[in-house]
Structures are given as C-alpha cells and as structure tokens.
Amino acid sequence: MPHDLYLLAGRYRLIERLGQGGAGTVWRAIDEILDRQVAVKQVRVPDGLDPYARAQFTDRAIHEARSAGRLRDPAIVLVHDVVLEGHQPWIIMDLVTGRSLDKLIKERGPLPPEFVARVGLQVLSALEVAHMHGMLHQDVKPANILLDSDGSAMLTDFGIATPMGGRGEFGTGGSPGYMAPERLNEQPSGPASDLWSLGASLYTAVEGRAPFERDLPAAVAAAVLLHEPPFPMRAGPHLGGLLMAMLAKDPAARPTAPQIRQALSALPAAGTAPRRRRWWLVPAVLAAVVALGAGGWYAAAALRVEPETGRYAQAPDPCKLLSDAQAAQLVKAKPSRGTTRPGECQWVVRDRPQRSLIVRVWAERPDGDLGGPQVAQRRFASEKTTRAAGEGTQGRANRGGVADVNDVGESAIIQNSFTFYLDSTESGRSDSVVLFRTSNVLGEVVWHRENMPASNPADKETAIAAARLVAAALPK
Template sequence: MPHDLYLLAGRYRLIERLGQGGAGTVWRAIDEVLDRQVAVKQVRVPEGLDPYARAQFTDRAIHEARSAGRLRDPAIVLIHDVVLEGDQPWIIMDLVTGRSLDKLIKERGPLPPEFVARVGLQVLSALEVAHAHGMLHQDVKPANILLDSDGSAMLTDFGIAAPMGGRGQFGSGGSPGYMAPERLNEQPSGPASDLWSLGASLYTAVEGRAPFERELPAAMAAAVLLHEPPFPARAGRHLGGLLMAMLAKDPAARPTAPQIRQALSAQPATATTPRRRRWWLVPAVLAAVVTLAGSGWYAAAALRVEPETGKYAQAPDPCKLLTDAQAAGIVKGTPDRGATRAGECQWAVDEQPQRRLIVRAWIERPDGDLGGPQVAQRRFASMKATRAAGKGTQGRTTWGAVSDVKGVGESAIIQNSFTFYLNSTESGRSDSIVLFRTSNLLGEVIWHREDVPVSKPADKETAIAAARLVAAALQK
C-alpha cells in the first residue's frame, strides 16, 4: 500500500475518490486498524463562514451524523465513526456496491412500472426508518438511488440530513428538480418533503425524464412551485395517479408513507415487464449507502402457488373502529371526531388540557413469494426494532423502551415519548403509541396529551385500553 496517501485520524488511509456532490466528497479508504475497506464522507463546509458560524456548522454536522449512527436496522448502513480534523468533519461508513438509478435511466430509457414500484418500496423503507428517528434525508433523487447486483434498491447520501421541522442547516443543499415546494420556499420540512422527492424520482424512472425538467435550474425551481407536471403516461393509471398525488404542492394533500406503500405493493404486473431476466445487472461502482433488506422482484418460478392475501382485502375505515361513546370514555370528555387523512381518524378534545386519540389502519399485500400476513409480520418486526433502537433522549424529546402488549391483535407493542415545551422543564406533551398486527393489517393507536407534568409523563393504560377496543372491532 502506498504510504504517501492521506491518513485520516491516524487510521483511515484514503485510496481513491468515489464521487462528489453538494453534500461533500466520498472516498474509498482502508481502516488500517481493522484492515478493511470503508467509505469516508468528507462533509462539504460552506465557504465564507466566519469562525463562529463554521464551528456551529461543524457541531451540527457531527450531531446529525451521530443521530444517523443510532439507527440500527438491517435496512440501514452502519456509521462506524465520526472524525473531526481541524474544523473539517468526516463520516466513516460501510462500503457497498451499487449502480445509480439515473445512469440506468440514461442507458435504458423509461423503466417498467412494476420495477419502478419495487424500487420505490425499498427506498420508502429507508425513509421510514429515518423518519421514525426524526431525521429527514433532504436529497432523494435518482443519482442517490443505487441498484445492487441482486436488483435491490439502496438510498445513498444522508450528507445533508436534518432534524424534522427545520429548514435544514445546509441551506440550498439538494437538487432543484427534486426539492419539494416547501423546501424551495424555505419553509419547514417534514416527512412529506422526502416523499415528494421520492415521487419525483420514481416519475423520472418510469417516464425517462424528470417531472419538472427545464434547461436552467431557476426555471426548474419555478416549475416546481408554479406548474403541474404532465401525467406520467408510461406509468399507467395506477402508478401514475399515485405519483401525481405524491407531487402535490401542499404537503398535507400528499399520501402518507403507509398509503404509498400500499399503492406501490398493489402495482399490477405488466406483460412487457421481464420477470426472470436480471436486465439491471450492470458493472458496479462503490459508494457509501443506506442498504435495504430486499430481494429481486422477478418470479422465483414460472409455476407457483399464489401467496395468501390475508384476512383483509382492504383497509377498514378507522373512524368506524371506535364508537363516539367509546372514544368519549377514553378521552374523558366529548371529542370531535374527524378523518384527518386517508387511513387515519382522530377524536380531539380542545378544552384544557388538550388531548387527542388517533387511530390508523393499513394493510399489506403479497410481495413475491410472501403472503400479506408474512409481509405485515416482517413490517411489524422492522418497525419494532426501529422504535426500540430509538430509546433515549434527542433534543427535548425522550423516547421510552418498547414493551410487548398482550391481548391486542396477534402481536403488539407500546412506546411512550415525552417532549418538553421550549420554555419549560416542568411540563410538555406526551404520546403513548400502540402498534399492532392482525393477519395482513397493521394498526396504530396514539394517545396524545398536552400540558403533561414531567412527574407523570406516561399513560400507557389508556392507550392500551383504546387499542384493545380497536382490535376487538376488527374481529367483528
């Protein structure tokens, strides 16, 4: 090994530059302590910062890298180390092979809708894990989606990731044609912003061109803010309708992650979609990525038994899973009931202290050789592991341990969180969340309370009681 190559932190010897973007530069390196290859991200520090602003930027970059390093799930790449040399942050990650989706689009043109839906499902899984831990990706685009040699999709480059609800400390980081309207308007971002970018990426894959394609970045940004994209004709009615909904200007009008997952899972196969030939197998390049536990989407055999759909052919109306009398008994008041969005219902009491009971329900469909109940079981296990890994304090929010709950569906867990108000160390808001599974259905019951004293942050009993009523209604 040539010893004149740069040695970072006395341990990581940089071998070659793999790629460069707005968030920084990725290097292939050798960890000389463990004698293995790793990926090293040299975080780009904005120019022109004074010493105080530069120090603030560096502190935030390190904090967010550490937050990403807390993620423990088979679908997420491990972050091994965060190094600071001078005022330059470096992030040490696993090194994984992959081929970017944008290169495949340039070479192959529009991709089959079924394949695009499969890619979308896997990238969605990565985003859900990040969102569950309060992190936004902020740069979802085809160039950051890799296809591994076995056909699984991977989301790369959390380099400009930021906490939810903020404008993002990396300023204009991101790509104009794939940045949600609220981000271009410098409004607070949320999970819906990442899902908008996912919709734009899948649109590009299935159509062979970006939804707001223009020659100049400024014109592209204006199109995102002011115009509607053409309906993606190659996507078909099912996938095309979903993509148009994901690209809505108003974040509240976009489908939620469970709704997107359900729609992508239901994408019909097309006669022109190759099912056994691995046509996406192409020479691999190295990059630091978020890996996804996925399998090829092609059929395992020409003849096979169709997987079990599950008990639920469609998701039930969550507003019908509790009577108003039951909800009133739970919230100890007279609540206002309303469907806040598809797949979600809320019973709210606005008098002090404010409290809300939220019920969500969605179904999983067969995926390859897995039946709907198996997919739901896998999803439940992944969400359980993700929430368990989130135990601890981040900012003003503390997440409790995940506990199993008996007597609610086939399996259920509960977790409590408490968030201090900005001007208080004595009170805040509390959420007790029950997640449960029955056959191919997943449900969530959230008991939300305001003005909760820190001495009594949890109320698991009420959340569990509500969840038992919801689960009982599903058996009727």
C-alpha cells in the same frame, strides 16, 4: 485537496474519488485497522464562514451524522464513524457496490414500473425508519439511491440528515428538481417532504426524465412551485396516479407512508405476495386524481373516519407567545426581536456576553390512522430518545442528560450542552433546550449564551421559565 494516498485520522487511506456534489466529496478508502474498504464522505463546509459559524456548522454536522449512524434498516447505507480533521467533518460509511439509480436511468432509459415500485418500497422502508427516529433525509434523489448486483436498493447520504421540526439546518442543500415545494419556499420540512422527493425520484425512473425537467435550475425551481408535471404515461394508471398524488404542492394533501406502501405493494411483482384488492379502486378514481390534483387522493378513502386534527390547525406565531417585556426580564437586558425563519422567533442581546432566547413551534398533522396529537406524542417520544442517546462528550461538545420538566405543556424535557471554542479550553457556548408538547403542537425554547466559562455551563432555570410562559400563551 487530499491526494490519492492521504491517510485520514491515522486510519482511513483514501484510494480514489467516487463522486462529488454540492454536499461534499465521496472517496473509496481502506480502513487500515479492520482491513476493509469503506466510503468516506468529505463534508463541504460553506465558504465565507467566520470561525464561530464554521465551528457551529462542524459541530452540527458531526452531531447529526452520529444521529444518522443510529439508523438501522437493510435499505440504509450504514454510517460507522465521523471524524474531524483539518477543521472539516468526514463521515465513514459502508462502501456499496453497484450503480446509482440515476446512472441506470442514463444507461437504459425508462425502467419497468414493477422494478420501480420494488425500488420505491425499499427506499420507503429506509425513510420510515429515519422518520421514526425523528430524522429527515432531505436529499432523496436518484443519485442517492444505490442498486446492488442483486437488484436491491439502498438509500445513501444519511450523513447529512437533519432533525425534524422544520429547523432543517442543511435545508438549503439538495437538487431543486427533487426538493419539495415547501423546502424551496423555506417552509418547515416534515416526512411529507422526503416522500415528495421519493415520488420525484420514482417518476424519473419510470419516465426516463425528471417530472420538472427544465434547462436552468431557476426554471426547475419555478416549475416545482407553480406547475403540475405531465402524467407519467409509462408508469401506467396505478403507479402514475400514485406518483401524481405524491407530488402534490400541499404536504397535507400527499399520501402518507402507509398509503404509499399499500399502493406500491398492490402492483404486480412489487410486493412479496399478490393482493386481491388494489388500493386504487377504479379508473374513475385515478382520473379524479389526475384531474383534481392530490385532492383526488382522498376520494378513494371518503368513507374512512378522519383522525383527530388536534387543538391547532396551524402552529401559532412564536413571536406572539412571549412579549418583549417578558423576554427582557428573562435575559436581564433589552433584546432585539426578529423572525429568523418560519416557525421561529428570537430575542437577541448583542452585548457581551452575547445571548439569545429562541422560540420554535410547529403543528403536527394526522398521519394515516393517527391523529395530530398522537403524531406529536410519537414525535416527542422519538426526540426524547434521540436526545438522551446524545449524552456525553463528543469532541469539544458535552451534552448532559435529558430530564423531565413539570408544568410545561402536557409533557416536557430539558437538556443542557456546552461546547468549547476551537482555540480555547476554558470558554465556549452554552445551550439549555426545553422541548414540550401540547395537543398536536410541539414547542422548543433555546437559551443560548456565548463566551461562557466552562465552570458555569448551564442555566436551566431561565430556559424553563421561558418555556412555561410560551406554553401558557398557547391559544386554549
């Protein structure tokens, strides 16, 4: 553990430890080049990883921290830099003065609904920016909401944010009482997962206790999965009804970000101007929300024309989109097939050089006035922009440019990358990744190879051929 005057990367002087959690330790430091104070997050690397897995974790952490560094919003704590030292990632962020929301709750107890709504609007803004850029926060909770001296709220810990698509490499992190049910069930995450966590955080702020408060973490997780929280009486009917809807078990039944913004802005003193019409129409609708669960959320919008779902009500089984014979022909060996997580299937050849063909698919649902295909198209465009921005050399990894691919779904792109091993300048692992979209379904094919020479890093033909087979196998 670094001592108080440890100099990180020859630049950041660690002064004091500010806090510690499951994801890492945060330090106050001095940037000796720019002579300013910063916050430095020492990312915790899981114990028991072999060198290869540790290198994978580190590279992923650095790449995702850099992706988070591109997010810009007044309610986002900026990420300035990420460095690797001692085989461990360190994330350099703005140092925000003030207190976290959880400390304010401990000091003052339940907070006024109008204040909580105002905090919710600012955190929602941060999440909307992240989601627009294809990133999920994955750890929204009162401890990660910072309140400045003027009362403005900021969302921190974007350094461990993860890309959308249900892959969630850091999906096991977070606090059980603020993790959406689908995350506890190891199901794909999406924007609705972050909004559930925001609802749980605002519930805690207005009630002075968490919605699923229990003595043991296992009991908390069980309550999130199986029980409804008590109605937050201190929140009042309007904010209380919104929070209950945000905490729905089914992601599709939760209000969208625009609906949440409209409801929070309708509260007195929460928005920038008063509104004559409240989103919540009458107390009877609120009673329906409480009595029927999140399904009642849509009662107020019963006359609204529902946007198009898209061709796929749910994502197809990825293991059925590519036959074992096709996979064997592609990888030029007899692979073993297995399901690693929901929405993903892989065919692995363990002979040297080890290689694997990974197929992932997920379906986008309507969001607000956008239909499923439009949401998928927006997600695809965001992913394309984000991946293109990652082109270049970062540490031991080199990512190529993003190129369009013809005849794979309605639209498709490919990107190649190569990463040197920690102890080598000649060999490493190679990835060719194809992302495609058809209607409201997004698919990804990863052709991964180990122990590859740096002179022969890419094999885009195999990845494209596999992606064509997968896209063609989607139900019509």
